[in-house]
Amino acid sequence: xxxxxxxxxxxxxxxxxxxxxxxxxxxxxxxxxxxxxxxxxxxxxxxxxxxxxxxxxxxxxxxxxxxxxxxxxxxxxxxxxxxxxxxxxxxxxxxxxxxxxxxxxxxxxxxxxxxxxxxxxxxxxxxxxxxxxxxxxxxxxxxxxxxxxxxxxxxxxxxxxxxxxxxxxxxxxxxxxxxxxxxxxxxxxxxxxxxxxxxxxxxxxxxxxxxxxxxxxxxxxxxxxxxxxxxxxxxxxxxxxxxxxxxxxxxxxxxxxxxxxxxxxxxxxxxxxxxxxxxxxxxxxxxxxxxxxxxxxxxxxxxxxxxxxxxxxxxxxxxxx
Amino acid sequence: xxxxxxxxxxxxxxxxxxxxxxxxxxxxxxxxxxxxxxxxxxxxxxxxxxxxxxxxxxxxxxxxxxxxxxxxxxxxxxxxxxxxxxxxxxxxxxxxxxxxxxxxxxxxxxxxxxxxxxxxxxxxxxxxxxxxxxxxxxxxxxxxxxxxxxxxxxxxxxxxxxxxxxxxxxxxxxxxxxxxxxxxxxxxxxxxxxxxxxxxxxxxxxxxxxxxxxxxxxxxxxxxxxxxxxxxxxxxxxxxxxxxxxxxxxxxxxxxxxxxxxxxxxxxxxxxxxxxxxxxxxxxxxxxxxxxxxxxxxxxxxxxxxxxxxxxxxxxxxxxxxxxxxxxxxxxxxxxxxxxxxx
Numbered sequence: 011x012x013x014x015x016x017x018x019x020x021x022x023x024x025x026x027x028x029x030x031x032x033x034x035x036x037x038x039x040x041x042x043x044x045x046x047x048x049x050x051x052x053x054x055x056x057x058x059x060x061x062x063x064x065x066x067x068x069x070x071x072x073x074x075x076x077x078x079x080x081x082x083x084x085x086x087x088x089x090x091x092x093x094x095x096x097x098x099x100x101x102x103x104x105x106x107x108x109x110x111x112x113x114x115x116x117x118x119x120x121x122x123x124x125x126x127x128x129x130x131x132x133x134x135x136x137x138x139x140x141x142x143x144x145x146x147x148x149x150x151x152x153x154x155x156x157x158x159x160x161x162x163x164x165x166x167x168x169x170x171x172x173x174x175x176x177x178x179x180x181x182x183x184x185x186x187x188x189x190x191x192x193x194x195x196x197x198x199x200x201x202x203x204x205x206x207x208x209x210x211x212x213x214x215x216x217x218x219x220x221x222x223x224x225x226x227x228x229x230x231x232x233x234x235x236x237x238x239x240x241x242x243x244x245x246x247x248x249x250x251x252x253x254x255x256x257x258x259x260x261x262x263x264x265x266x267x268x269x270x271x272x273x274x275x276x277x278x279x280x281x282x283x284x285x286x287x288x289x290x291x292x293x294x295x296x297x298x299x300x301x302x303x304x305x306x307x308x309x310x311x312x313x314x315x316x317x318x319x320x321x322x323x324x325x326x327x328x329x330x331x
Numbered sequence: 332x333x334x335x336x337x338x339x340x341x342x343x344x345x346x347x348x349x350x351x352x353x354x355x356x357x358x359x360x361x362x363x364x365x366x367x368x369x370x371x372x373x374x375x376x377x378x379x380x381x382x383x384x385x386x387x388x389x390x391x392x393x394x395x396x397x398x399x400x401x402x403x404x405x406x407x408x409x410x411x412x413x414x415x416x417x418x419x420x421x422x423x424x425x426x427x428x429x430x431x432x433x434x435x436x437x438x439x440x441x442x443x444x445x446x447x448x449x450x451x452x453x454x455x456x457x458x459x460x461x462x463x464x465x466x467x468x469x470x471x472x473x474x475x476x477x478x479x480x481x482x483x484x485x486x487x488x489x490x491x492x493x494x495x496x497x498x499x500x501x502x503x504x505x506x507x508x509x510x511x512x513x514x515x516x517x518x519x520x521x522x523x524x525x526x527x528x529x530x531x532x533x534x535x536x537x538x539x540x541x542x543x544x545x546x547x548x549x550x551x552x553x554x555x556x557x558x559x560x561x562x563x564x565x566x567x568x569x570x571x572x573x574x575x576x577x578x579x580x581x582x583x584x585x586x587x588x589x590x591x592x593x594x595x596x597x598x599x600x601x602x603x604x605x606x607x608x609x610x611x612x613x614x615x616x617x618x619x620x621x622x623x624x625x626x627x628x629x630x631x632x633x634x635x636x637x638x639x640x641x642x643x644x645x646x647x648x649x650x651x652x653x654x655x656x657x658x659x660x661x662x663x664x665x666x667x668x669x670x671x672x673x674x
Contacts, residue, residue, distance in 0.1 A: 228429040234387055235424075236444045236496070237417030240409075250434055325434055326480045 011322060011329050018318045022311045029307040030084060034077050037300055038067070050093065050296050059093055066091075089301035094293050099301035102286065107305070109184050110282035113274065114267040116198055117205035122260060124206060125213025126253075132214065133221030133252075134244060144214060152211035160204040160277035167200060182279030201278045205271060209263060216259055220252040227251070254324060258317055265313030269306025332401060333360035334536045335384075335504055340395035342376070342383045342560075349608040350392075353379040355560040357395075358634075361504065364530065366537040368551030368568075370544060370583070372604055376560035377540045381506050385420060386412040399504075418448045421497030421535075425509035427489035431481035438462070438477035441496045448500055464495040468525050487518035491525055498529055505530075508540045523550055544587055548572060553642075556580045559605050559615035562634060566643040574653055576637045576645035578620045581660070614646070621663050622649055 037050075050063050068079050083090065089099040128148070132141045151159070168181045179200050185193035224230060225248055233247040270284030279285075283302055290298035322329045342354035354376040361367045369377045382388050384397045384404050397404040399419070404412060416422075424430045432440060441461040446452055452460075458477065465473035468491040481489055490510060497505055507526065511519035527550060530537055539551060547554055547568070554571040556564040556579060564577040575581050582600035602619040605611055611618055617627040626648050634644040638653040650656055 228424055228426055229432040231382075231387055232422075232424065232430045232493075233432070235385065235416055235422040236447065237413050237415075238443070238447055239413070242447075247432055251432075326436075327433060327482050 014322055014329065015315075015319055018315050022315050025311050026308060029304065030081055031077075033300055033303055034080055037296060038076060038080065039073060063093065084304065089304065090297040092295055092297045094290075094295040095298075099297050102298055103283070103301050103305060106281055106283045106286040108186065109280050110268060110270055110275070110284065112184075112187065112194070112198060113201050113205065113271055113280065113282060114264060117202045117209070117271075118260070118264050118267065120202055120206035121210035121213060122256075125210040126217045126249075126256060128210070129214045129217025130221055130244065130249060130252075132218040133225060136222060141218075144218075148211040148214040150211075151207045152215070154208060156204050156208045156273050157277050159208060160201070160274060163200045163204055164277070184280045184282075197280075201271075201274050201280060204277070205267070205274050213256060213259070217252065217256055220255050221248060224248045224252040250324065254321065257320055257324070261313045261317030261320075262310070265310035266306075268309035268313070270302065333398075334363045334400065335538075336360045336396075336398045337380070337384065338396045338398075340380060340384070340397065341393065342379055342388070343392045344390060345392070346608075351607045352610060353391075353560055353607055354383070357555075357557065357560070357562055359555045359562070359565065361536045361538055363503065363536050364534045365552045366530065366539055366550050368547035368554045369538060369540045369557060370542065370547055370554060371557035372542055374604055374607065375557040376607075377557050378508050380557075381422075381508065381538060381540060385416055385422065385506070417444060417502070418500045419502050420504045420506060421500070421502035422506045423490070423493045423497045423508065423510050426513045427486060427493050428481065428513075430493055431489055433481055436478055436480055437465075437484065437492050438479075441465075441477075441492075441499055444496055445499050460499065461495075464499055465492065467498075467529070468492070468495045469521070470495070485518075486514050487521060490514060490518075490522050494522070494525055494529070498533070498535070501533055502535060504536045504538065506538045506540070509542070510539070511546055512541070512543065519546070526550070544572075544583060556583070559610060560607060561615060561631075562646060563616065564643075564645045564647075565634065566637070566640075566645075570637075570640070570643045574638070574657075576643070576649070576651070576653075576656060577616075577647045578622050578649070579616045580645075582619075614648075622659065624648060 050067070068076050071079075087100060089103065091097075092099050092102060095102060128144045132144045135141050164181060167179050171178055172181075178196065180193075180197050183197060185197050187194040225244075227248075230243060230248050233243045238247075268283075270282060270287055272284035272288060274280075275282040275285040276288060283305065287299065287302045289295070290302070337360070338358045340354055340357040341352075344351045344353060357376070357380050359367060359369070369380075371377045379388060379391075383391055383393055386404075386407075386409060393405055395405065399415065404415065407415070431437065435443075438458060438461045441464060442454065442457040445457040445460055446454070449457075462473045462477050465477055470476050470488055470491060476484070476488075481492070484492060490513075494505075494510075505526070510526070511522050514522060523546065526537060529535060537550075539546070541547060551568050553565070553567050555562055556571070556577065558579050563579045564571070564575065566575075571580065572584065575584060579600070582598075585598040586600060588597060600619055605615055605618070611628075613626075613628045613630055614620070614632060617623045620627065630648075632646045632648045634646050635651050637643040637645050637651050637656075645651070649659065
């Protein structure tokens, strides 16, 4: 088990190393040495700033020295400096990250519970009225873009509610959990619902298919032959195996989401990583974009390591070999 | 009274292609402490029949009666049936690898079964019992192997672990559905031996479902031969192998390689088993039967007594006189039946 995890972590470190090389090549080598400082400086930068950047990035030194300088900074938690905002990238991301994390984790819990439970129900009552209702709903939300669903929710629960004098959900913005837990929650309900409904649909289908396969397994028949209750057969015996593909999908989705839920954050005006990335692109604020790319990659890598660890907990055949 | 008495069992499954008539009028009885062998080719309905009786088939149309200690299993509520499954009737299946849950320890799976029916037994006590059961079925170092996962067991050990689990509540009946089919021949013998030993020790009745006549010859007291969902012949082991009446039974025996003795060509039964959706009229075996008569195509024969022996019945229109039947056999097949030796 320990060896398995160590191997996965090392692999993750290697992937991150490759990511830094790719990022470095794209942003520091690609533009050509003459233009790197210029592109980093953002729009409306003075020649003085450009010269300062060239000096800070060691642009007059060989490329491998530049790369080492870049990597050394990353390892010390230094993601660079945003000349557009006039502050370190780390402090910009430190503000944005909790927003995205709150959004992603909350939505993930909702869609996982919703998706798995409706998927199980759908599989156990295969072809029943329930199954068909769940399937239709799942396809409905699955095919709905999140900006449409988000705007619809805003129209009903913010606009119409506000007209009716009910101020339950804010129209935009984000309140930090530490500042006001209730406002934090109120502000997140609609974004959570948007993300969760769109994603839950995929999990319903995934869980249903996986459960239908597992319910035909011999060991489920064995469980029934032991005289176990139907609930125990379904949740303890069948669902445990059926969760494997769900968990791996979940890891990937969550990892991607933690890197920024661009559309949802933009619709609800939440200053998370996705929103910050969109703004950085508009402002040609390259250092921030680089920072977000690296944080987002790290999120995917970490999520995959967690998935593998969870796999090992689920399946002894992985743990023991 | 027999422990389990099944009469006129019909099982069919509606499918988009038509109704699959998997079992058509099956009747048999198992006595306490005895072994009944149910023999037939794949698709003859032997597994479906027992699994339906125990409520393990879904979406089936069922009729008939299955009296277990006088109470009809087919009329029970799912909850009542659940209390019979496991506690009174243990079951083991063909593929021991896929029949054990790959994610749970072997011991855990046995303990789960014990504690599911006896909540008052502590985990430690149930574990002791699991170790003892594993020892009983011949697992070496059972106190250590109890914590192994199924994939750490060999095929034979897995099947023995399945038997240990099925026997953990001292059931009155053990249904073994092709228990040795997926195993090596040497391991087959060990598994059969374990089953027989447990039967002697606990007086358990066994229904042994198999397509392997060798296995039946070794352990069954009585034999039911099934074809296309119906009973073809019922007799004790000696009659089945020594003086079979039904042409299908005869065909099965002749397609068996003789052990020792003279080498001769195997005689497979020509043709294929019929589709269960589109069964031929009359006797389902008539398209493949060397003795076929006009009557066979029109009318399904009921089970007749053979040779005045009420324990030997055969669903065939041929003469029920054993001497006449043997003469006919010599005439059609060209030689008398070369019966394999019954151990």
